[in-house]
Amino acid sequence: MRAATDDDRAAVLAHLRAHEATSMFALVNLAGRGVAMRVWVAPGGMVGVTDEGMVLPQWPGGDWTAAAQALAGVRVTGLLGPADQVGPLRGALGLGEARVRHAGEEPGYRLMLGDLRLPDCAGWMLEPVTEAVAGTVRGWRADYERELFAMPPAEAAGKAERDVRRWQVADSHRVLWQGGVPVALTGFNAVLPDVVQVGAVYVPPALRGRGHARRAVGLHLAQARSAGVQRAVLFAASDPAARAYEALGFRAAGRMGLVLFEAPQVVA
Numbered sequence: 001m002r003a004a005t006d007d008d009r010a011a012v013l014a015h016l017r018a019h020e021a022t023s024m025f026a027l028v029n030l031a032g033r034g035v036a037m038r039v040w041v042a043p044g045g046m047v048g049v050t051d052e053g054m055v056l057p058q059w060p061g062g063d064w065t066a067a068a069q070a071l072a073g074v075r076v077t078g079l080l081g082p083a084d085q086v087g088p089l090r091g092a093l094g095l096g097e098a099r100v101r102h103a104g105e106e107p108g109y110r111l112m113l114g115d116l117r118l119p120d121c122a123g124w125m126l127e128p129v130t131e132a133v134a135g136t137v138r139g140w141r142a143d144y145e146r147e148l149f150a151m152p153p154a155e156a157a158g159k160a161e162r163d164v165r166r167w168q169v170a171d172s173h174r175v176l177w178q179g180g181v182p183v184a185l186t187g188f189n190a191v192l193p194d195v196v197q198v199g200a201v202y203v204p205p206a207l208r209g210r211g212h213a214r215r216a217v218g219l220h221l222a223q224a225r226s227a228g229v230q231r232a233v234l235f236a237a238s239d240p241a242a243r244a245y246e247a248l249g250f251r252a253a254g255r256m257g258l259v260l261f262e263a264p265q266v267v268a
Helices: 006-018 024-030 064-070 083-092 131-149 153-170 212-226 239-248
Strands: 037-042 045-050 054-058 075-082 100-112 124-128 173-178 181-191 195-202 231-235 251-266
Touching: 006 024, 006 037, 006 045, 024 037, 024 045, 024 054, 024 181, 024 195, 037 064, 054 083, 064 083, 075 083, 083 251, 100 131, 100 239, 124 212, 131 153, 131 173, 131 181, 131 195, 173 212, 181 212, 195 212, 212 231, 212 239
Parallel strands: 054 075, 195 231
Antiparallel strands: 037 045, 045 054, 075 251, 100 231, 100 251, 124 173, 173 181, 181 195
16 A cells, blocks of 8 residues: 555546445545545555544455555544444554544445435425524534534534534535424535535434424435436434435445544554
């Protein structure tokens, strides 16, 4: 495994496209729509590391010892990629015993937007994250981080502030309204001209079980389809979420692994 050069760019992009459902973050970063990322390549695979320290592998059947040697000295805050790759890579990096904030797997899903099945959305409206509702959305985002990742309250509030500001600039997220009341959040956390990745879906606990997430995601995907997007991918954080996505027409497409360390680690 070696550091990639500009001459490798086309081949890396083609490789990631062949594994699109579990490669969206790497694809977006390499397309210049995400954060900066360093890339190492080998025959049949790659490993990227963002400037924030997230390791993004896409190397089916990879030689993880070689990957660990290539990443020696790299600062790592987490790993995100196909579940059957994240575990072996974490071990090869010598981080199997490092304290984590979160370590788990989520089922992946894929949908051709021509097959999108919208529920009855009469009476619901989907709107951008305006300043009028930004405070509510920041609260939801902080609750999301605490619920899913056990993030301390102050850290969650700071991350929510940054995330919502970024979403507003990118116009990437939407709020579902019912009767003049905001009831759910949805968004695209990775966007390319032909494919989007759904993320940050949230419904306050008191409003769950009423189909709000399904309507929010469905309406946002319908907007994307009208703009020419052809496909969508996502990962389900719970069984109720999976059922909502399946009702929209999503079909299983691999499993995603996510590890977030309590403190940054340096590969030996």
